[in-house]
Amino acid sequence: MCGIIGYIGEREAVSIILEGLKRLEYRGYDSAGIGILKEGKLSILKCKGRISYLQTLLEKKQISARIGIGHTRWATHGEPSSRNAHPHSDFSRHIAVVHNGIIENYQELRKQLEKEGVRFTSETDSEIVPNLIKKFYEGDLRKALRKVIKILRGSYALGIISVDEPDKIIAIRNDSPLIIALGKKENFIASDIPAILAYTRKVIYLNNGEIAVVGKDDVEILDKRGRKVAVSPEKVSFNIELAQKKGFKDFMLKEIYEQPSVLSRILSQYVKDNRIDFKTSGISPSLLKSIKEVVIIACGTAFHAGLVGRYLLETFSRLPVWAELGSEFRYRHPVIGKKTLVIAISQSGETADTLAGVREAKRRGARVISICNVLGSSLIRESEAYLYTYAGPEISVASTKAYTAQLTLLYLFSLYLARVKEKISAEQSKKVISYLKKIPQAQRKVLEREAEIKEIARKHLHFGAFLYLGRGVNFPTALEGALKLKELSYIPAEGYAAGEMKHGPIALIDEYRAVVCIANDSPLYEKMFSNIQEIIARRGKIIAIASEGNEQIKRLIKEVIFIPSVEPLLSPLLTVVPLQLLAYYLASLKGYDVDKPRNLAKSVTVE
Numbered sequence: 001m002c003g004i005i006g007y008i009g010e011r012e013a014v015s016i017i018l019e020g021l022k023r024l025e026y027r028g029y030d031s032a033g034i035g036i037l038k039e040g041k042l043s044i045l046k047c048k049g050r051i052s053y054l055q056t057l058l059e060k061k062q063i064s065a066r067i068g069i070g071h072t073r074w075a076t077h078g079e080p081s082s083r084n085a086h087p088h089s090d091f092s093r094h095i096a097v098v099h100n101g102i103i104e105n106y107q108e109l110r111k112q113l114e115k116e117g118v119r120f121t122s123e124t125d126s127e128i129v130p131n132l133i134k135k136f137y138e139g140d141l142r143k144a145l146r147k148v149i150k151i152l153r154g155s156y157a158l159g160i161i162s163v164d165e166p167d168k169i170i171a172i173r174n175d176s177p178l179i180i181a182l183g184k185k186e187n188f189i190a191s192d193i194p195a196i197l198a199y200t201r202k203v204i205y206l207n208n209g210e211i212a213v214v215g216k217d218d219v220e221i222l223d224k225r226g227r228k229v230a231v232s233p234e235k236v237s238f239n240i241e242l243a244q245k246k247g248f249k250d251f252m253l254k255e256i257y258e259q260p261s262v263l264s265r266i267l268s269q270y271v272k273d274n275r276i277d278f279k280t281s282g283i284s285p286s287l288l289k290s291i292k293e294v295v296i297i298a299c300g301t302a303f304h305a306g307l308v309g310r311y312l313l314e315t316f317s318r319l320p321v322w323a324e325l326g327s328e329f330r331y332r333h334p335v336i337g338k339k340t341l342v343i344a345i346s347q348s349g350e351t352a353d354t355l356a357g358v359r360e361a362k363r364r365g366a367r368v369i370s371i372c373n374v375l376g377s378s379l380i381r382e383s384e385a386y387l388y389t390y391a392g393p394e395i396s397v398a399s400t401k402a403y404t405a406q407l408t409l410l411y412l413f414s415l416y417l418a419r420v421k422e423k424i425s426a427e428q429s430k431k432v433i434s435y436l437k438k439i440p441q442a443q444r445k446v447l448e449r450e451a452e453i454k455e456i457a458r459k460h461l462h463f464g465a466f467l468y469l470g471r472g473v474n475f476p477t478a479l480e481g482a483l484k485l486k487e488l489s490y491i492p493a494e495g496y497a498a499g500e501m502k503h504g505p506i507a508l509i510d511e512y513r514a515v516v517c518i519a520n521d522s523p524l525y526e527k528m529f530s531n532i533q534e535i536i537a538r539r540g541k542i543i544a545i546a547s548e549g550n551e552q553i554k555r556l557i558k559e560v561i562f563i564p565s566v567e568p569l570l571s572p573l574l575t576v577v578p579l580q581l582l583a584y585y586l587a588s589l590k591g592y593d594v595d596k597p598r599n600l601a602k603s604v605t606v607e
């Protein structure tokens, strides 16, 4: 939520900040702004709306500088507007700040500052920060900032510039992501790696409470007490190409198409001679031997992956498993302890609710491992061990390739755990791995049906509501299909376990309701087929996902998306692909921006 970037160096800061903001736009896109220092003056330009509006404004002004900060916003406090956009400055316009996060005690701090004569111009929580820095400033920004953070409560990543110290950007993070990127005679701060990939791959991941003093030629990292911290920069393993559309109309479509290669990449990283090798993950067999239950914590799409994971872990390891929403788990007084293994799943590794759940679990003594797509993220750093998903940067707000990557890791981890617990034989594990190896090709076959799925979407554009039904391991697929549709197309959609239909939702069925039925080959197929007949009897309009060669469904239903027949337990890796494409086309044919759906942001760093 919110993207921040800062540049100091010998090149034109404005264009670098603007390009960086475009790459961070997935983090929020309701307003944007930029602040620069030049000839002893602070200039701020900001506006409501997308980065393209800001770009037009900047082109008119033709400003230039060698140091500046930028921000793209996802509103929390105060509506999207130009006055609530960042950067915010102190009332004397000496200090400018960009902020990602929430200052929880801003109201009391604001009241106090108002009593002291400060006049605020926005409704944001962020505007108190430059004013507090100004209040404590006695010739050293770092010292002033250290005083400020002692009284701030909440989460923040901050980028700060000041006319009084025009040779540096000061940055700090507390529970909101921030990296420092190192170039030659230039340095950067950013919320996320894609913003800086065009210039450098050398980064420092700031730890909570650390202050970075970023100059053109050097960077200093200080701890909470102002002592220098020795850090070694890390090299980002992916390049700028992975963060570009590469000929696809949108990032989402590109990411849907990347799924087969992501799956193959994961298998090549973690499977050696048909055996699962988690050496790089830090997961120790002795930890797994000691655990008696598993709790999966995640949000949104990652939670749906967790629901599939629950089936897999129970099937293979025979341990009790729960999947929990991060936002609920921490307030439930969960009964867990040192024999509980928590698996936290997150694409970004910065989702505040998931992190809060993890902290609660650790507080109660549970052991935590994570499945995550961002190295250096808060989640990875707070986990005892982690499984990296190798999906590459996922830019589209709607998660697709990260989901199937998370599923793949859950298959591998379930087998691994079951082997450690001696619940399955090496042969059984090998067999499942051999099935997994066939999935990328099967996914490619589904992708070949893109034109057909687009046509089905076109025929259903006028439907006002959708129901998604699945059973067993594909019940979570139904939830995921419905989530994709609502977040992209704004069409009300619900996912249901097909067996629950008769307990209520069947009342919704009529000729105006589209019902997406996941009816692939599985031990539950016959039950699903009965549900389909119940829907037809009530004149519901069905779109079926069925296995190739299913003549029964072909005879009964007009709109069928056929997918290759795979081992039923592995089918969620396949059945979700047509649902992603269906949601994609139902939104893009309506003319919506699929990469940046309204009201959303890619990484949800507020609770």
Ligand code: M6R
Pocket: 299, 300, 301, 302, 345, 346, 347, 348, 349, 350, 351, 354, 397, 398, 399, 400, 483, 484, 487, 600, 602, 603, 604
């Ligand atoms: O980064 P995370 O995987 O933790 O994000 C969790 C959810 O915010 C995310 O999956 C969200 O539901 C997506 N927009 C779904 O497409």
